[in-house]
Amino acid sequence: MVQINFALREVNCKIVYYGPGMSGKTTNLEIVHKKAPEANKGELTSIATEGDRTLFFDFMPLDLGTIAGMRTRFQLYTVPGQVYYNSTRKLVLQGVDGIVFVADSSEAKMEENLESLENLKNNLAEYGKDIREIPLVLQWNKRDLPDALTVEQLNERMNHWGCPYFEAVAISGEGVFPTLKCLSGMVLETLNRDHRETTAATSSARQTIAASAGAATGTAVASSTAGTKMSGSVSNPAIRTGSTLDQMMSNSPAPKTAAPRSAAPKSAAPAPKTSSPAPSPASAAAKPAAGNQTGKGWQQPRKVDATPLEQTIRARPQTAGGPRQVQIAEKKSFPWIAVGLAGLIAVAAAVVLVYTGIVELPF
């Protein structure tokens, strides 16, 4: 899960390379580490066996730089691919923000690819995540193998959700950066959308609270002061977020995210008859571009909340504002209790005075 740290002015995202054993996950990370500018990368740490098979995970931090005043960083992890290590694989997947699924293009490895993809789906489900909702990019690795399946075959058998995909020969570095760039963009876009949605929900709730407070106060005191209270509420910082709401309306992310992930294969899937069985490096480079017809270099998240933002915002205040309304009601009833208590005390005092003879009744 993305960590947003306003104290350190940092945004941290977790990206995991997933896939069957020996498909090239660690190689991807090694290439990123080798080619990334010195200033942007941290140490590459591997917890591996003596035979260099990943035992727990490989890890490296990648610094994207300062974006809108926030230092944005990706923590890149790989998982152990071997079936035996599922428990540790699942641990690495905890809190993941985006996944690169590295598949071996070899026909002989198809079963392992499918098994690993199914395993990913199940492990995500255990964390309450849906594989269709999390940013996911498929990488068809080892395109240089003689028995490599065609991209159409790989998409047909594995890309059930219309994910962006990239051809790669990770060992030579080909396709590694485009894959990561695409996923990084999807993760940041998702972060931007989610953060704005939750902020909108909260500010919407605050507005409801402020309005309720004003209305409640208006019934409890003279109506002339109710107006003052309302204007007091308007000057409340909570209403500052009203401008955020307006800003959101004008910058509504809905059209941006309207292109579902399924748009990628439609535009990217090459016609089977015309496709070459052994893709050249040039075609490998061209595919990602074809899959990103927007020309922005990366795809939008596949899961799209097509509900107009306006509706979403309007739907939320009632639930979010509930608890505050209860508090206001309690405050309003307080003076009546005080008056009642005062009356009781007065009656008790009168009884005592009469009983002790200090005050005599005229009858």
Added chain:
Amino acid sequence: MDNQQLRENRLVFYQDLVRDVNRLLREFLKLSNAKCAMLVDREGHMVTRQGVTRDLDVDTISALVAGSFAATREMARVLGEDEFSVLFHQGKTDNIQLSLVGDRTLLTVIFDEATTVGMVRLYAAETTKRLTELFEKQDREIRAGTKKQEDLDGDFADNAKGKLDDLFG
């Protein structure tokens, strides 16, 4: 995931909260005489740190701490325990103690022979308790909508595209 869940689950650390956390960590270091204290979230991202951390690769330590704790939690589960809330790694000179704070963060303390494991454990327990209370207070405020929340800039995603182009070409 609906927005209520998003609000409760996402890991956002606001300035006032981290200021209070830092104050508690400084008090802890003074009392326990440990070298440094870090708060790390369960995904392995550092939240804040106090003390001498100059020579430390805090990113790597944070990732390993989270991985270590996650593995230990799994061990606990296999043994039928809820979790092991404290971990201790002993070295020749430096030692690390990890304590679970609430269900989202880990208090990581690095200390040497200038103090003892007993002192660290004693004050870490109290600090953990107070940190948990801080996080619970923030969660309550967020749920009630009374927390003044900071926002990412509206052009965050657009700026990000430029940075991605710079880095990845």
